[in-house]
Amino acid sequence: MIIGLTGEAVDYVGTIQDIIWLFFPGAELLPNNTAGTYIKLEFGNEGNGLWAEAQFYHQGAANAYRENGTPLTPGEEANEFKRLAKLVIYLSLAAATSQLPSPWGIMTGIRPTKVVHRLLDFGWSPEKVQGYLVDKYALSQDKALQITDIAGRQRSIILTGEQMSRFISIYIGIPFCPSRCLYCSFPSYPIKRNKLMVEDFFKALIEEIKRVGEMIKSRNLIVQTIYLGGGTPTSLNLDMLLTLMDTINLYLKDSNTVEFTVEGGRPDTLSTEVLTLLAEAGVDRLSINPQSMVEKTLKVIGRAHSIEDIYQAMAIARKVKFKTINMDLIIGLPGETPRDVQETVNRVIELAPENLTIHSLAVKRASDLKQRLEEFPQASAEEAVEMWQITANGALALGQHPYYMYRQKQMVGNLENIGYTKPGHACIYNVQMIEERQTIVGLGVGAGSKWVNPYDLTLVNEYNAKEPRQYVDRLQEYLTRKVNWLGKVGSKE
Secondary structure, three states: OEEEEEEHHHOOHHHHHHHHHHHOOOOEEEEOOOOOOEEEEEEEEEOOEEEEEEEEEEOOEEEEEEEEEOOOOOOOHHHHHHHHHHHHHHHHHHHHHOOOOOOOOOOOOOOOHHHHHHHHHOOOOHHHHHHHHHHHHOOOHHHHHHHHHHHHHHOOOOOOOHHHHHEEEEEEEEOEEOOOOOOOOOOOEEOOOOHHHHHHHHHHHHHHHHHHHHHHHHOOOEEEEEEEEEOOHHHOOHHHHHHHHHHHHHHOOOOOOOEEEEEEEOHHHOOHHHHHHHHHOOOOEEEEOOEOOOHHHHHHOOOOOOHHHHHHHHHHHHHHOOOEEEEEEEEOOOOOOHHHHHHHHHHHHHHOOOEEEEEEOEOOOOOHHHHOHHHOOOOOHHHHHHHHHHHHHHHHHOOOEEEEEEOOOOEHHHOOEEEEEOOOOOOHHHHHHHHOOOOEEEEEOOOEEEEEOOOOOOEEEEEOOOOHHHHHHOHHHHHHHHHHHHOOOOOOO
């Protein structure tokens, strides 16, 4: 479908594109085209405030919607115009098509709870926040309540005052796995086929940890949390894991570090020796991520392990006494039905993890699934919602409540990823990373750093290379940048 754009819509195409695609997926947008179907957007700034109006012309009929707006704080007129543009187009298209394609309204971004935290910072009550989200973002009542509730739970975790300028977190990316999953879009390389990369990568990572750790100590910064992800960190051999743990404990972790997570991910990498090593090194949060507990699904997505492997890994993890165990599940996996998801949830309830993280399948360009999409049956939006509810019920049965969430593009059912926790087991790193109110230093392949200014909450994102050889070759460049940024952490620059 071709949709023309005219008026202010031409300059705001980047802002409104995702809204139009909610109603007309993949529509081609042509600026300055009023032949056939088109959208006209107009703005104004008059004595009584800002306003925007959208007019949608289709098959000889026109639907228009106008909305007034007021910036939350002085100087935010540009942001308010963007919100208004999205809202009036959303409402005009909803009127024309008689559909509301998303309970998230015009919130198409990754981190909807950030909006809630900002409003709570103003001293708004949760009820006022919910009303604002429904009226100004077209959220459903359920979603407005959901994210306000989640943000409220996070308030005791998010740092304030002097702590914001001194506390940081560390992410370490290990880019190797036993095999690459069908849906995976992360930097991940099958370790057996890439043996020659591993040693050079590992030497570079150890150097990066040491240099960054020395700078952190010289600045008297406090590493609040450490998160070892990937890839599958536990695909490294025992000698490398021991060296990695010793280096982390010597250069990054100290008595002020309150959380140390390792993504065990693949249960086929979690032997008694590996889990004992991690526990003795001070890891207190472990992820064992089946994604599904249906044997046929595990084969389809290339997991190369069995359901029995998951049970065995959990038994060993309980024996060595990790404080918190997380399990990841994905709804909307190729060929799965709500009945399959219910089977998975029933098995997970038996294993009783402290955390349960539910991902809605997102088909990314870098995944094998994207290239082979026609080979696999896809869940409908209605089935995805049913699956989501099954997992929510499962979390409730485990005594867990939602504590963080984020969204991605191309998610099945236009849903969200959501983390559940038992009381006292929330992953602090997850909250800090999603809400972007703490500097996070990314080490290793594909790792992202978030350099947050604690005084105005602006941030700069930087990334290490996604390919191990490039990471090794550019290590000194990354170290120079990180040392420079760490010298500014906590300052007003």
